Amino acid sequence: MSEKILRYFAGGNTAKGFYSLYDTNLAELERVFVLSGKSKKEKSNIINHLIKKWNDFDYPMEIIHRASNPDEAEGLIIRKLSFAIVDGDHPREMGKEHIVAQWETIDLDQSDRTADLNDEINEVIDLKVKIEQSCLHAYKAYETGLKVHDEWERIYIDHMNFDLADNVAKSLISTLFKKPGAAANKDSNIKRRFLGAATPIGPVDFVDNLTEGLSARYFIKGRAGTGKSTLLKKIAAEAEKNGFDIEIYHCGFDPKSLDMVVVRELGWAIFDSTLPHEYFPTRPGDEIVDMYELTVAPGTDEAFAEEIANVEARYREQMKLGKFYLAEAKKYEDELEAIYSKVSDHAQTNLMIEELEHLMVNQSSHS
Known part of the structure; x- marks a missing residue:
């Protein structure tokens, strides 16, 4: 095997x-x-x-x-x-x-097998158009959801202590890179991927698979806008500066943000462990880093509970809508595949x- x-x-x-x-x-x-x-x-x-x-x-x-x-x-x-x-x-x-x-x-x-599609060519064209339109509707829903998510982030950004966030980053970097490794005389080999994706059946991720066998896993907790992606970018930059090979996993919702950094040479992964890929420690070497607890003014959740609930509801609605349209596109793709199978x-x-x-x-x- x-x-x-x-x-x-x-x-x-x-x-x-x-x-x-x-x-x-x-x-x-x-x-x-x-x-x-x-x-x-x-x-x-x-x-x-x-x-x-x-x-x-x-x-x-x-x-x-x-x-x-x-x-x-x-x-x-x-x-x-x-x-x-x-x-x-x-x-x-x-x-x-x-x-x-x-x-x-x-x-x-x-x-020449595709010639047999001539009798159904109009249906094929129609299904392709429907697939494209459904996907565009899904992307529009996610785009709207990202704008709502920005509102969500702003609540916490406005009540975040950035000096404390910098201290968290420095402390973590010191911990992650204290172990000597093959960090000299080579350039980093960087692989960029997604650990999860929005799919027709909802969000799917491979966190357990990607972190299997690692000696340390750091679970970043926190609310939207509490610096999780920024922390990961600083850690990735440090790994590259020191010449480690890096797997950088981008956010499947906003690809400009990061969800996980893995350095297998040092045996660790650090990742955003909030929905839709929320995990909790299950084995030795697992550790939580809670950016809300460490960097945001106490009582922020309670003080803005009504506003947060409103924003979260609007965000969830857009995610639900995106999933609906991806499922619709998948239905049309299945119909298209049924036609193609006839001439395979x-x-x-x-x-x-x-x-x-x-x-x-x-x-x-x-x-």
Whole structure:
């Protein structure tokens, strides 16, 4: 069995629209297959087959999940083989600066099988339009929700002691980086990802998976606007300054904010442990850092209880609306996949899988 599988999202449904963080995760890989084709399900099936095949070997794997259907994979990375296979279609973005000679696009629609769609082409076009419109409605709801969230943050920002917040950061940085490690004579390797995503079934996260096996986990608690993301940015900057490899997990709601920083060389993770990814200590090495208790004027919750309740209700309504529209988009996608399945060439797909397996075996023999 694979010694470790990391699960995360590289693209998310956010208040800034669909946001892609693929680039840093594919950088420096020698062999990358970029799948292109109408059917998301077919691409996921190919990736899932390779995951099952290589799960019996002792290679750590990274599985990239699909925000529109979190049970499906849209990418597989095996770094020991310098190999990846990913769904490369819109709206994902992969910077050309990372593409090297052995990157290859596989067009699943190049055969004549798509000609059989002619009878249903109008229905296909109509469903694609509906999917796009539903997603845009979802992003608009999240955008509105972010503006409401800014109101929520302002309540606490106005009653926060920034000197105390700076002291919390300095103390944590001292604790996190006191252990000697491989921090000299190299540049940081930074991977940017999402630990969770807004999906048609609601928020989904992989915090437990991503922090498994680490000796220390720091759970940042606090209200909106109490400096959780700012604290994480300071810690990430310190890790980079000292030359540690870093996993930076962006907020799936507002990608300009951070949700988690992991430095595996030092054995720790520190993350925003509030809804929708609220966790509590369960094992030795777990510790809570409560930014509300440490930095905000006592009694703020009580003094502004009515205003906070109003803002929170409006925020939750927008999150509920966003989920509704993502679920609507998923319904249309399922109808579209049902049409595509009628013309799927399973024999051709199986041949493609066999060829990919052969290439991966050759890659492993040279690794």
